[in-house]
Amino acid sequence: MTYQLIISNANYYLADHFFTGDILVADGRIAGIVSPGAAKDLPAERVIDATGLTVLPGIIDSHVHFREPGRTDREDFFTGSCAAAAGGVTTFCEMPNAFPPPNCPQNLRDRIAMADEKAIVDFAFLGAAGFGNIPQFQPLLDMGVVAFKTFLDSPPKGREAEFEGLTVADDSELYLMLEAAAKTDGRFFFHCENSPLIKGLEKHLHQLGQEANSFHYLSRPAVAEVQSVETLLRFARATGAKVGIVHITVPESCRLVRQAKAEGVDVVAETCFQYLNYHHGHIDQYGPYAKCNPPLRSREDMEGLWEYLLDGTITMIGSDHAPLTMEEKTIGEQEGIWKAFSGFPGVEVMLPVMLTQVNAGRLTLPQLVRLMSENTARLYGMFSRKGIIQPGADADFAIVDMQREYTLSIDKMYSKSKAINKLFDGQKVKGKPVYTIVRGRTLMEDGVVDTSSRGYGCFVAAQR
Numbered sequence: 402m403t404y405q406l407i408i409s410n411a412n413y414y415l416a417d418h419f420f421t422g423d424i425l426v427a428d429g430r431i432a433g434i435v436s437p438g439a440a441k442d443l444p445a446e447r448v449i450d451a452t453g454l455t456v457l458p459g460i461i462d463s464h465v466h467f468r469e470p471g472r473t474d475r476e477d478f479f480t481g482s483c484a485a486a487a488g489g490v491t492t493f494c495e496m497p498n499a500f501p502p503p504n505c506p507q508n509l510r511d512r513i514a515m516a517d518e519k520a521i522v523d524f525a526f527l528g529a530a531g532f533g534n535i536p537q538f539q540p541l542l543d544m545g546v547v548a549f550k551t552f553l554d555s556p557p558k559g560r561e562a563e564f565e566g567l568t569v570a571d572d573s574e575l576y577l578m579l580e581a582a583a584k585t586d587g588r589f590f591f592h593c594e595n596s597p598l599i600k601g602l603e604k605h606l607h608q609l610g611q612e613a614n615s616f617h618y619l620s621r622p623a624v625a626e627v628q629s630v631e632t633l634l635r636f637a638r639a640t641g642a643k644v645g646i647v648h649i650t651v652p653e654s655c656r657l658v659r660q661a662k663a664e665g666v667d668v669v670a671e672t673c674f675q676y677l678n679y680h681h682g683h684i685d686q687y688g689p690y691a692k693c694n695p696p697l698r699s700r701e702d703m704e705g706l707w708e709y710l711l712d713g714t715i716t717m718i719g720s721d722h723a724p725l726t727m728e729e730k731t732i733g734e735q736e737g738i739w740k741a742f743s744g745f746p747g748v749e750v751m752l753p754v755m756l757t758q759v760n761a762g763r764l765t766l767p768q769l770v771r772l773m774s775e776n777t778a779r780l781y782g783m784f785s786r787k788g789i790i791q792p793g794a795d796a797d798f799a800i801v802d803m804q805r806e807y808t809l810s811i812d813k814m815y816s817k818s819k820a821i822n823k824l825f826d827g828q829k830v831k832g833k834p835v836y837t838i839v840r841g842r843t844l845m846e847d848g849v850v851d852t853s854s855r856g857y858g859c860f861v862a863a864q865r
């Protein structure tokens with residue numbers, strides 16, 4: 402037989418260790434791993450010599466917003482997935498805010514069809530969950546959503562359609578929703594920030610005439626997250642629901658999560674790479690281009706977050722890839738940072754930024770693999786099809802050159818909204834994704850994405 406792909410002399414990750422071997426790929430799956438050099442004379446459509454490189458399981462981004470359907474002027478499943486491939490990401494997990502949101506099986510089916518037509522890498526979906534669509538929880542789970550996401554507030558004014566079935570308005574709705582959630586085997590993630598507190602602080606700061614970039618983090622203090630996390634954990638304990646916190650940012654929130662876990666609450670925490678690498682100083686410097694919610698925290702909080710990353714309190718790292726148009730950022734320069742939209746598209750820079758931290762000794766490569774692939778695959782019901790290099794698994798790889806130093810550049814990015822990525826542009830990194838391979842097909846080689854693979858990506862349903 403002719404193999405689809407052979408990766409020779411692969412230094413590859415498996416179960417906390419690195420081994421060397423030749424990886425054989427057939428029909429999109431890993432067919433076998435033989436000792437280095439043993440595959441030399443086997444026929445293959447393509448051979449990649451991985452000498453000097455490191456072969457990781459494909460990165461799974463736990464948190465992206467690719468904006469389709471509804472805001473394809475910002476991003477769509479094609480451009481977003483090209484950005485993913487550029488950054489070593491082989492599977493993305495799409496969040497449920499969209500027009501319309503995936504709050505029922507029909508909307509989810511439509512969304513899967515759109516991604517199926519356009520995405521070049523594989524994809525999974527979180528379902529929309531809120532007080533208003535409790536009867537849809539089980540039907541969405543039956544369709545294979547990996548989890549749910551909910552906002553702890555009424556929909557933002559003018560964006561009601563985007564948030565239909567995605568919100569709980571108050572504690573009573575949260576409690577009732579979690580009671581219903583507990584009757585399913587789904588996991589329910591929350592954006593934890595105390596909205597009434599934030600709105601009040603915004604009003605107060607406006608009265609003071611606060612127009613500086615610091616307005617953003619002064620109006621969203623750490624305690625707004627901590628208090629919200631505390632409430633969620635108490636309600637999860639009372640109802641028995643399986644919960645999660647997306648983009649956790651504050652060490653004190655993590656301490657509460659660690660304690661709740663020890664006491665038997667079924668909770669997981671995700672953080673995003675920006676909260677481990679950027680801080681208030683970046684908001685002061687970059688203004689709207691460093692604005693995201695929750696905000697980048699103080700340098701002390703950023704440093705403190707690492708403790709909980711390394712001790713296992715935090716389960717996974719995502720990008721919260723949030724593309725926006727240039728106008729949605731420049732308005733913040735003209736009229737004050739509070740006018741700018743929140744977020745930036747990070748899916749293609751997350752891996753090199755975190756590899757740089759591996760090279761700096763902040764975390765080990767096995768820790769990175771667990772946080773950015775293996776743990777996510779396990780939590781989202783994709784293991785052991787995804788998240789592991791072993792025979793039978795999908796042949797998804799992020800092959801990286803740990804020694805390669807280069808400069809992140811907007812010019813080399815694929816996101817439709819790359820122009821707003823001033824926070825990353827010009828940043829020096831060490832550790833470069835040089836091949837992205839999904840089910841045996843090479844979708845990125847040395848930073849160049851195979852844009853002819855539109856529609857190659859497949860829906861990954863959670864196995865429960």
Ligand SMILES: [Zn+2]
Binds near residue numbers: 464
């Ligand atoms: Zn998000």
